Amino acid sequence: MSRPKPTVAMSDAEIAAFLSTCAAPAAVCVPDGKGGLVARMARYRLDGAPAQGVSLALSGAAADLPAGDGACVLVDTYPSYDGIRGTMLRGKLRVKSGEARLDASRVSGFDFAKRAK
Amino acid sequence: MALDAKSTDFLSRHGRAYLYVLAADGTARGWPMIARYHDGVLVMTTYRKAPKAAHLAQAQRATVIVTSDEGASPFHYAVAEGLLTLRDITPDMADDVTERIHGKVNSNTPGGAEMSGLFRERLLEGKRALIEVRVETAPLHTLEEA
Numbered sequence A: 001m002s003r004p005k006p007t008v009a010m011s012d013a014e015i016a017a018f019l020s021t022c023a024a025p026a027a028v029c030v031p032d033g034k035g036g037l038v039a040r041m042a043r044y045r046l047d048g049a050p051a052q053g054v055s056l057a058l059s060g061a062a063a064d065l066p067a068g069d070g071a072c073v074l075v076d077t078y079p080s081y082d083g084i085r086g087t088m089l090r091g092k093l094r095v096k097s098g099e100a101r102l103d104a105s106r107v108s109g110f111d112f113a114k115r116a117k
Numbered sequence B: 001m002a003l004d005a006k007s008t009d010f011l012s013r014h015g016r017a018y019l020y021v022l023a024a025d026g027t028a029r030g031w032p033m034i035a036r037y038h039d040g041v042l043v044m045t046t047y048r049k050a051p052k053a054a055h056l057a058q059a060q061r062a063t064v065i066v067t068s069d070e071g072a073s074p075f076h077y078a079v080a081e082g083l084l085t086l087r088d089i090t091p092d093m094a095d096d097v098t099e100r101i102h103g104k105v106n107s108n109t110p111g112g113a114e115m116s117g118l119f120r121e122r123l124l125e126g127k128r129a130l131i132e133v134r135v136e137t138a139p140l141h142t143l144e145e146a
Helices: A012-021 A060-064 A112-116 B005-013 B051-058 B091-102 B112-124
Strands: A026-031 A037-042 A054-057 A068-077 A085-096 A099-111 B016-022 B028-034 B036-038 B041-047 B061-067 B075-088 B128-137 B140-143
Touching: A012 A085, A012 A099, A026 A054, A026 B016, A026 B028, A026 B061, A037 A060, A037 B016, A037 B028, A037 B061, A037 B075, A037 B140, A060 B140, A068 B028, A085 B028, A099 A112, B005 B036, B005 B075, B005 B140, B016 B041, B016 B051, B028 B041, B028 B051, B036 B091, B041 B051, B041 B091, B051 B075, B051 B128, B061 B128, B091 B112
Parallel strands: none
Antiparallel strands: A026 A037, A026 A068, A054 A099, A068 A085, A085 A099, B016 B028, B016 B061, B036 B041, B041 B128, B061 B075, B075 B128, B075 B140
8 A cells, every 4th residue: 555645735834934934036927918928036025824915026127017817926945955945826916106916816835845754 | 039148148057947837727827947048948847747737738838037046146037938848758858858957967066977867767767748948038137135
């Protein structure tokens, strides 16, 4: 009988802890409404629970990120293969005066350290 | 379309990447990846049965953010766009894909031969797929300091 594969999924609390402490910027991608994608890196801020989304600073090249449904935000860290951790947030991106807010409809996280447990 | 030398140089020297496609439902889907730039193409691999494979199979184009190393300051990134192809890695492709991802390993590369060998062994298991994005544009950007 084979053993079930260990899950690398993070719990909600683990996702919150990761996003609160990870210094890496976020990768942000939004459909442009014309069949293309606009992708930029941006600093993020977690204001509440990850399920509520994140705020993004739209400075520099990120200033042209459009508002829209179907946005995808990735934050990850890769100190080593077993140290890979990351989160994915998907939802609606609202843009207002130099800042954006991702209203998350789906949040998930992964932690490769769990592979060995 | 020719890329400028700065973009080509940056893509050649960095491998941390975020691969994005437009899914069939009109939303953006993305995944952190390790990508290698080789002869105008960003090369990546994934498990054929990974959830991302279905999205990649239906997409014809991809957008790939390739970034500076983690913690680098200033932090630069390129936003590469181009045609996407996804195909199974067959045993006869293992050597070519290994070289495109790991380069030509020589005896001066610490652990290089071992790492490259393990990667090749994984490919020979027949469970992986090759992701290629032929880069058409890749403007460079700098993330502003916090």
